[in-house]
Amino acid sequence: MKKLINDVSNILTESLDGFVAAHGDIIALGDGHMFVRRKVLKPGKTALLSGGGSGHEPLHAGFVGHGMLDAACPGQVFTSPTPDQMIAAVGAVDTGGGVLFIVKNYEGDVMNFDMAREMAGRDIETVITDDDVAVENSLYTTGRRGVAGTLVVEKVVGAAAEQGADLKALKRLGDKVNRATRSMGVALTSCTVPAAGKPTFDIGPAEMEMGVGIHGEPGRRRVALRSADEIAGEMVAAIAGDLGSKGNALLFVNGFGGTPAMELYLMYNAARAHLARHGITPVRSLVGSYVTSLDMAGCSITVTLLDDEIARGWDAPVHTPALRWGL
Amino acid sequence: MKKLINDVSNILTESLDGFVAAHGDIIALGDGHMFVRRKVLKPGKTALLSGGGSGHEPLHAGFVGHGMLDAACPGQVFTSPTPDQMIAAVGAVDTGGGVLFIVKNYEGDVMNFDMAREMAGRDIETVITDDDVAVENSLYTTGRRGVAGTLVVEKVVGAAAEQGADLKALKRLGDKVNRATRSMGVALTSCTVPAAGKPTFDIGPAEMEMGVGIHGEPGRRRVALRSADEIAGEMVAAIAGDLGSKGNALLFVNGFGGTPAMELYLMYNAARAHLARHGITPVRSLVGSYVTSLDMAGCSITVTLLDDEIARGWDAPVHTPALRWGL
Numbered sequence: 296m297k298k299l300i301n302d303v304s305n306i307l308t309e310s311l312d313g314f315v316a317a318h319g320d321i322i323a324l325g326d327g328h329m330f331v332r333r334k335v336l337k338p339g340k341t342a343l344l345s346g347g348g349s350g351h352e353p354l355h356a357g358f359v360g361h362g363m364l365d366a367a368c369p370g371q372v373f374t375s376p377t378p379d380q381m382i383a384a385v386g387a388v389d390t391g392g393g394v395l396f397i398v399k400n401y402e403g404d405v406m407n408f409d410m411a412r413e414m415a416g417r418d419i420e421t422v423i424t425d426d427d428v429a430v431e432n433s434l435y436t437t438g439r440r441g442v443a444g445t446l447v448v449e450k451v452v453g454a455a456a457e458q459g460a461d462l463k464a465l466k467r468l469g470d471k472v473n474r475a476t477r478s479m480g481v482a483l484t485s486c487t488v489p490a491a492g493k494p495t496f497d498i499g500p501a502e503m504e505m506g507v508g509i510h511g512e513p514g515r516r517r518v519a520l521r522s523a524d525e526i527a528g529e530m531v532a533a534i535a536g537d538l539g540s541k542g543n544a545l546l547f548v549n550g551f552g553g554t555p556a557m558e559l560y561l562m563y564n565a566a567r568a569h570l571a572r573h574g575i576t577p578v579r580s581l582v583g584s585y586v587t588s589l590d591m592a593g594c595s596i597t598v599t600l601l602d603d604e605i606a607r608g609w610d611a612p613v614h615t616p617a618l619r620w621g622l
Numbered sequence: 623m624k625k626l627i628n629d630v631s632n633i634l635t636e637s638l639d640g641f642v643a644a645h646g647d648i649i650a651l652g653d654g655h656m657f658v659r660r661k662v663l664k665p666g667k668t669a670l671l672s673g674g675g676s677g678h679e680p681l682h683a684g685f686v687g688h689g690m691l692d693a694a695c696p697g698q699v700f701t702s703p704t705p706d707q708m709i710a711a712v713g714a715v716d717t718g719g720g721v722l723f724i725v726k727n728y729e730g731d732v733m734n735f736d737m738a739r740e741m742a743g744r745d746i747e748t749v750i751t752d753d754d755v756a757v758e759n760s761l762y763t764t765g766r767r768g769v770a771g772t773l774v775v776e777k778v779v780g781a782a783a784e785q786g787a788d789l790k791a792l793k794r795l796g797d798k799v800n801r802a803t804r805s806m807g808v809a810l811t812s813c814t815v816p817a818a819g820k821p822t823f824d825i826g827p828a829e830m831e832m833g834v835g836i837h838g839e840p841g842r843r844r845v846a847l848r849s850a851d852e853i854a855g856e857m858v859a860a861i862a863g864d865l866g867s868k869g870n871a872l873l874f875v876n877g878f879g880g881t882p883a884m885e886l887y888l889m890y891n892a893a894r895a896h897l898a899r900h901g902i903t904p905v906r907s908l909v910g911s912y913v914t915s916l917d918m919a920g921c922s923i924t925v926t927l928l929d930d931e932i933a934r935g936w937d938a939p940v941h942t943p944a945l946r947w948g949l
């Protein structure tokens with residue numbers, strides 16, 4: 296295993312120490328490395344809290360700041376954060392407007408966020424994201440997985456929270472953005488979890504995993520390497536077919552960590568051509584490695600159908616370590 | 623070779639098509655894919671032009687926009703752009719204030735930019751970056767290589783150009799930022815150039831290349847894998863020793879393309895501790911994969927000593943595909 300680390304058991308805390316040192320103008324670290332929170336809170340604003348296993352950076356801690364999340368709870372690599380982390384984060388960021396949890400649909404995450412909601416004794420709602428069209432049930436999920444579309448939910452709901460929407464309205468909006476969003480991924484290589492020390496799955500030099508999950512879970516099937524155009528075509532067909540609507544959209548091409556920007560933009564180019572054939576027009580774009588799987592090579596395509604409310608939320612100012620515009 | 627591509631000979635043009643489609647609000651593409659230019663020019667402003675082989679994205683095209691470059695000329699992967707590309711770009715962005723070339727110190731790049739300067743018949747100055755302390759001469763250079771510190775030069779000089787500094791002042795500032803900047807890199811794996819189809823260099827599973835270049839050129843030596851702390855210690859010692867000064871600095875930890883954000887932040891944490899021992903205090907930070915080597919795993923550390931002028935230029939608003947703040 297080749298990684299820039301010291302001791303496998305300290306990766307998360309050392310990385311968080313670096314993260315807060317680099318972005319101390321935006322974020323602060325909770326006691327015991329339990330959560331990352333927005334440095335300056337806005338009293339009375341409904342707080343947005345997310346979290347999940349580490350290894351998907353910049354998701355979620357990279358999206359804490361103005362116009363997006365108020366706190367994020369990082370678990371160990373690919374491991375759910377614990378309810379006590381969430382309860383501590385809720386206590387730190389709830390300034391009276393209640394808290395919205397944004398949770399990717401994995402059994403451990405959903406269970407722990409549910410437990411935290413019951414134990415916290417506060418006004419809390421939960422939006423569960425399940426944008427991955429690849430498979431219906433998976434290694435760690437009942438129902439679909441929540442993947443890169445979670446970023447879009449956090450961004451749009453974060454904008455509305457910043458503008459003063461209340462908990463009930465934010466819950467409605469979060470569910471709506473999730474319903475308007477679909478994703479699918481492809482892996483060319485496996486990731487390597489540091490504590491395991493070896494690749495999560497075996498894959499041949501001429502194979503790829505269509506529909507892979509962000510932890511390296513199996514997708515739809517293992518196939519021979521194909522061209523970017525064919526890969527994008529299959530992913531877009533699955534996404535567009537499942538959306539079942541045409542119109543203007545956000546097209547988000549997300550790298551899994553080991554894929555160069557050149558290839559991501561080439562995939563963006565292929566995806567937009569296929570979307571046009573399905574009557575979907577990308578009018579907003581995001582290209583980069585934002586919801587990663589450690590060092591996995593590959594990418595996902597996410598499409599969110601836009602109405603005025605969602606487009607406004609996407610365009611609104613944001614100031615976080617990993618997404619920043621308009622401020 | 624596992625890459626998200628169609629035809630090896632079209633990678634650059636297809637990627638540029640995706641790039642301009644995704645960022646059409648900021649940039650425009652020159653005829654024949656010869657250059658990427660800022661969409662809206664500022665008449666009379668001195669234009670900043672950079673370029674180099676592709677495969678280092680987002681450098682340089684990702685830094686075209688308000689407060690940074692006016693145009694970038696992308697060569698084929700790891701291949702210098704040609705003088706006709708540069709001349710076309712100069713013609714497109716020189717609105718009367720002259721043009722500053724910012725060129726990484728590689729023989730092909732320097733030669734072609736020199737030729738373009740002579741042939742263009744315009745008022746042109748050149749800043750050559752050579753921030754890499756790893757080796758004095760290298761595969762493609764006489765003298766030191768220009769690497770990730772080039773981003774810092776482009777950002778600081780870009781801010782001054784935006785504020786109306788003239789060509790002579792920008793040339794002076796660019797040389798000054800380059801002199802205040804040092805970098806060094808380490809590779810854990812090789813990159814794979816698409817046209818070659820196989821890794822650029824062989825490296826064992828327990829080896830790394832200290833002082834690697836951004837094309838996979840040899841560095842100082844091949845050594846056994848070490849801890850992040852030891853790696854950062856050697857890189858920081860080389861950088862600080864060569865700078866020979868103490869004070870406030872920008873610390874930029876740059877991923878080469880295949881390294882997860884978690885590891886980059888962990889390296890940031892290690893580097894800042896070592897810098898403190900050398901009397902250098904990071905007061906500005908950048909962490910991410912900005913000057914890449916295709917899919918190479920590894921990172922570089924760049925340190926720029928800050929005075930008021932350089933800090934002001936770094937902090938100034940920027941609005942490009944890859945760097946965006948204050949706007």
